[in-house]
Structures are given as structure tokens and as C-alpha cells.
Amino acid sequence: MPGMRKTILITGASSGLGAEMARQFADLGHDLALCARRTANLEELRAQIIAQHPERRVELRALDVTDDDAVFEVFRAFAADFGTIDRVVINAGLGKGAPLGTGRYDANRQTAMTNFVAALAQAEAAMEIFRAQNAGHLVMISSMSAMRGMPKSLTTYAATKAGVAHLAEGLRTELHGKPIKVSVLYPGYIASEMNEQVAQSTPLMASTEKGVKAMVDAIEKEKARACVPALPWAPMSVVMRHAPLPVFKRLI
Numbered sequence: 001m002p003g004m005r006k007t008i009l010i011t012g013a014s015s016g017l018g019a020e021m022a023r024q025f026a027d028l029g030h031d032l033a034l035c036a037r038r039t040a041n042l043e044e045l046r047a048q049i050i051a052q053h054p055e056r057r058v059e060l061r062a063l064d065v066t067d068d069d070a071v072f073e074v075f076r077a078f079a080a081d082f083g084t085i086d087r088v089v090i091n092a093g094l095g096k097g098a099p100l101g102t103g104r105y106d107a108n109r110q111t112a113m114t115n116f117v118a119a120l121a122q123a124e125a126a127m128e129i130f131r132a133q134n135a136g137h138l139v140m141i142s143s144m145s146a147m148r149g150m151p152k153s154l155t156t157y158a159a160t161k162a163g164v165a166h167l168a169e170g171l172r173t174e175l176h177g178k179p180i181k182v183s184v185l186y187p188g189y190i191a192s193e194m195n196e197q198v199a200q201s202t203p204l205m206a207s208t209e210k211g212v213k214a215m216v217d218a219i220e221k222e223k224a225r226a227c228v229p230a231l232p233w234a235p236m237s238v239v240m241r242h243a244p245l246p247v248f249k250r251l252i
């Protein structure tokens with residue numbers, strides 16, 4: 001049984017890291033509030049979880065996180081379902097992008113709106129609940145790409161992930177010493193729909209199960225910040241931040 005954080009809300013739970021976090025948190029005894037646009041995937045995930053753990057409570061809602069009003073409605077409805085939401089994992093994200101100035105503002109804008117503006121809406125909605133409860137744990141899923149400005153198709157994505165990490169770190173400073181906790185996770189390559197294409201090209205890809213286990217461990221420990229999996233990504237974060245540009249350019 002988990003201690004204080006019984007009920008966990010996860011956005012973007014219909015595939016990849018979000019779905020696997022739901023499975024692993026259910027294994028640990030948590031109840032779940034899951035949302036995404038693909039509700040058929042959520043239904044299938046709930047059926048899998050309930051088949052393994054019939055005593056778990058799993059509530060589902062359709063949510064497009066870029067619909068501001070819907071974010072607040074869905075978060076409030078989950079809070080009403082459970083009475084309290086103990087932890088919110090802001091995970092929904094998009095990996096689209098193109099080099100700036102190459103005619104794909106649409107793709108970069110979509111990534112910025114989903115990964116940053118919608119994450120802000122989710123953080124607002126979560127903090128509204130946590131402030132009312134005077135308790136809660138906010139978890140922001142950033143990325144290793146947030147460590148340094150990234151070139152080409154990653155430029156916008158990396159900027160959004162640095163942005164969400166700063167949102168969470170700002171909140172952590174504000175809430176230091178208070179009962180509301182904030183964690184930022186910086187995943188490296190973990191197998192999911194988002195990075196199916198890079199899967200072939202890097203030996204650094206962790207399996208979904210192993211990568212998410214590192215995420216769930218860090219979240220359960222309520223670490224302030226964690227590169228996951230820690231190896232190779234924690235030492236790599238130092239190199240990424242401090243390597244001279246010509247060296248960094250060769251690394252990525």
C-alpha cells in the first residue's frame with residue numbers, strides 16, 4: 001500500500017510512459033485517474049489493470065490538454081470522484097518539430113501549445129486542487145533535451161521541456177517547507193510511440209518497463225529532480241550542460 005499518495009492523476013495515459021506508469025502505480029497499490037484523447041486505449045488499459053488488481057479504482061476521462069476549459073473541468077471532476085487527488089503527473093506531450101524557418105511553424109506551434117501552454121493549464125488545475133487540500137505532489141515530465149538548447153527538429157521541443165521544468169522549479173521554490181511537493185523528471189530515451197523512429201538509431205534506448213520503473217521509483221521517493229534512468233543520464237546531464245559547443249554538437 002502506498003503511504004500518503006493513494007490517488008494519482010496521469011495525463012497522456014493512453015500510450016507509452018503514461019500507460020506504463022499507470023500499470024506500475026497500480027501494482028504498487030495506487031488508485032488512478034487517467035485521461036487522454038484515445039479513450040479506447042484507456043478502456044483497454046483499465047481492463048488490464050482491473051484484471052490484475054480487481055480492488056483498484058480506475059476512473060477515465062477523455063481530455064485534449066490543449067482545450068483549457070476541459071483541463072479544469074476534467075481535473076475538478078476527478079477530484080470530485082475521489083474526494084482527494086494526492087498526486088498529478090503532467091505527462092501528455094508531443095514530439096513533433098522542424099528546424100525553425102523551414103515552413104513548419106504549424107508543427108512547432110503544436111508542440112509548444114501541447115508541451116508548454118497545456119502543461120501550464122494542467123499545473124494550474126492541479127495546484128488549484130492541491131492548494132484547497134493543502135497537500136499534494138505535482139510531477140512534471142520534462143526531458144533530457146531540457147538540459148541544453150537543441151538543434152533542428154528538437155529546438156522547439158527542448159525549449160518546451162526547459163519551460164515546464166522551470167514552471168515546476170518555480171513552484172518548488174514557492175512551496176518550500178510546505179506540504180505540497182514538486183518533482184521534475186528528465187527522461188532519457190525510453191521506448192514509446194513518440195520515439196519509435198529513433199529506436200533503431202540509438203543504443204541508449206531503455207525498454208518502456210525499465211525506463212518507467214526508474215520514473216516510478218523517483219516519483220515514489222518524491223525526488224526534487226531526477227534524470228531517468230540514472231545511468232547514463234545523470235552523468236550525461238553534466239556533460240550536456242557544460243561541454244563546449246563544438247564537443248556538444250558532435251555528441252547529438
Ligand SMILES: NC(=O)c1ccc[n+]([C@@H]2O[C@H](COP(=O)([O-])OP(=O)(O)OC[C@H]3O[C@@H](n4cnc5c(N)ncnc54)[C@H](OP(=O)(O)O)[C@@H]3O)[C@@H](O)[C@H]2O)c1
Binds near residue numbers: 013016035063194195
Ligand atoms: N519516451 C521518451 O524517450 C521520452 C523522453 C523524454 C520525455 N518524454 C516525455 O514523456 C511524455 C510521454 O511521452 P511518451 O514517450 O510516452 O510518448 P507517447 O507514447 O507518444 O505518449 C504521449 C501521450 O501524450 C498524450 N497526448 C499527446 N497530445 C495530447 C493532447 N493534445 N491531449 C491529451 N493528451 C495528449 C497521448 O494521448 P492521446 O494521443 O490519446 O491524446 C499519449 O498518451 C511526453 O511528455 C514526452 O515529451 C518521453
